Amino acid sequence: MSIGDVLAKLVPELQTEAGVVAIFLTGSVNRGEADEFSDLDVSVLVRTVEFVHNSVCYRDGFLVSVERSTPEHRAQAFTDPVTALWNLFSLQTGRALYDPEGIFAELQVCARAVDRAALRRAGEAQACAQIADQAEELHKVMGGLSRGDEAKIIYALAGLTFSLGTAALLSTGELLPTENRYLTLARDAWDDPEWREAYSCLVGLTGASPRRRGLAALRAYVRAVTLLRWAEGTEQALAYGAAQRAQSFLTNKT
Structure with missing residues (x-):
């Protein structure tokens, strides 16, 4: 079982969750720096705060971390230095896995245009x-x-x-x-x-x-x-x- 296989099963499952508008890949796997102990970091954008929560579990031998947040929360990285410190890089470099409305794509464009x-x-x-x-x-x-x-x-x-x-x-x-x-x-x-x-x-x-x-x-x-x-x-x-x-x-x- 590869990381690609895990994502192929995980992403369709996440798409069916209430409130999900986009899914993107971050972390060491996305950067090409993962080792055997790295977790698989998946970020999910949800419509409202009622759907915000994080989860961690093992899937087919891989530790999978799923972070759920609203687009508005992520957009705070464009103006708030602390939020930017921890989040802006992942927005700039994340890889879209599901983005039917282009919400993540729009966030990424804005993230890459931030006035540093x-x-x-x-x-x-x-x-x-x-x-x-x-x-x-x-x-x-x-x-x-x-x-x-x-x-x-x-x-x-x-x-x-x-x-x-x-x-x-x-x-x-x-x-x-x-x-x-x-x-x-x-x-x-x-x-x-x-x-x-x-x-x-x-x-x-x-x-x-x-x-x-x-x-x-x-x-x-x-x-x-x-x-x-x-x-x-x-x-x-x-x-x-x-x-x-x-x-x-x-x-x-x-």
Whole structure:
């Protein structure tokens, strides 16, 4: 049984579901990068939100992930930087499997015509909000480092990994072709050696101890605040205050 055989059976089944208007293929199979452990990613466009849900199952030995969403939700990727980060690439490159009304084709044309520069400008503001929102996690890291509480450090690192990474990606207008590349794309988003070294260590790509990863998280936060362009306001004040606190901690503890 091949992937093509699975799709040949799956697509007609999905077509019979209530509310379905289009079906398209995304993920590693569509990109030609699948291996024996890859899932088969199928996206379904439905008329209204009442039909929106996701499902995962095995079909003839293949793990099949079916995501259902409305065209309106998908179209948010044209203007919202966070939605674009996770969805725009799949809209631009997806392969139509069923599209009788041309709804997916229209979405794809719009996706390929998106003004990436405008998305990036909007993304910079959202990146700043992401960073400011992590002040509490930054304090958890410092508290864990002070008490030698590795569990507290690791817990806080989870939030910082994705908030700092998403901020870097949003501020540079990067798109995710696959979530599997999230960490490396976030690491390389800014052409800045200090950021890359600190973020790599923070997320565990270097095999460092929890303490070293915690210290790296502080450095990554400070560097992110430095690299972003801030508008004056409460978010800037919070982020700058947290960065100063982190830098003081680094100076006194290392």
